[in-house]
Amino acid sequence: MKLLLHTCCAPCSVYCIKTLRAENIEPTLFWYNPNIHPYSEYKARRDCLINYAEQKQVQLVVEDAYGLDEFCKNVIDKLGTRCEDYCYPLRFRKAFEYAKANGYDTITTTLLYSIYQKHDKIAEIMQAMAKEYGIEFLYRDFREGWREGQDEARAAGLYMQKYCGCVFSEEESGLGREIAKQLKKQGISPTNANVRKIIENNKEDGIINPTKIKEKQ
Ligand code: SF4
Structure with a gap:
């Protein structure tokens, strides 16, 4: 098997590389993540992965692409579904093309x-592209190793990001911490989707006052 592992960052790669190698599968890491903003964050994650790949002696392909304006233009009208409608397909398609x-x-x-x-x-998008490109999609529920992978990443001193990647996820993460506290008090689990909805519903003329979020849902 010749496996390409689309890789979003070093910490998330730790458990994936480990379990694949335990199955005698040697992956090639593939970096293509123009969804990561701002540039300082993009650079921190990319360079951390480059160093980690060297340390683990795993092959890494870097498609260097930073895309703040292009990304924003493409998701601004679909913030609630931006992951599945734009971000995942954009990154996976590049990986499939390379593969x-x-x-x-x-x-x-x-x-x-x-x-x-x-x-x-x-999984759904990967499966559909696998069919389109005639390449096998190796499904694994790597989430089962979440704690183990995070602990190992911290122990290895890897850069641990505080939000998913795009500026909108940074907004959800920052404002979301305040909104989440209030949602939890009401017995509602905070998710990116309901936090995003509250952020949008609290904007006036596109602007939000963080001290006056009223949790309009
Ligand atoms: S939240 Fe993460 S997966 Fe979703 S669009 Fe932003 S960077 Fe992409």
């Missing part, structure tokens, strides 16, 4: 490791 052009017969992604991602959507 096809370079003789990889199998593909998967570290996004299947994150407990914060839309796991089923990721």
Whole structure:
């Protein structure tokens, strides 16, 4: 098997590389993440992965692409569904194209490791592209190793990001902490989707006053 592992960051790759190698599968990591903003954050995650790949002696392909304006233009009218409608397909398609052009017969992604991602959507999009490109999709529920992978990433001193990647996820993460406290008091689990909805509903002329979020749902 010649496997390409689309890789979002070093911490998420730790458990994936470990379990694949335990199955005698040697992955090639593939970095293509123009969804990560701002540039300082993009650079921190990319460089951390480059160093980690060297340390683990795993092959890494870097498609260096930073895309703040292009990304924003493409998601601004669909913030609630931006992950599955734009971000996942954008990154996976590039990985499939690379795999096809370079003789990889199998593909998967570290996004299947994150407990914060839309796991089923990721699998669905991957499966559909696998069919389209004639490449096998290796499904794994890497989330089962979430705690183990996080602990190992911290112990290895890897850069641990505080939000998913795009500026909108940074907004959800920052404002979301305040909104989440209030939602929990009401017995509602905070999710990116309901936090996003509250942020949008609290905007006036596109602007939000963080001290006056009223949790309009
Ligand atoms: S939240 Fe994460 S997966 Fe969703 S659009 Fe932003 S960077 Fe992409």
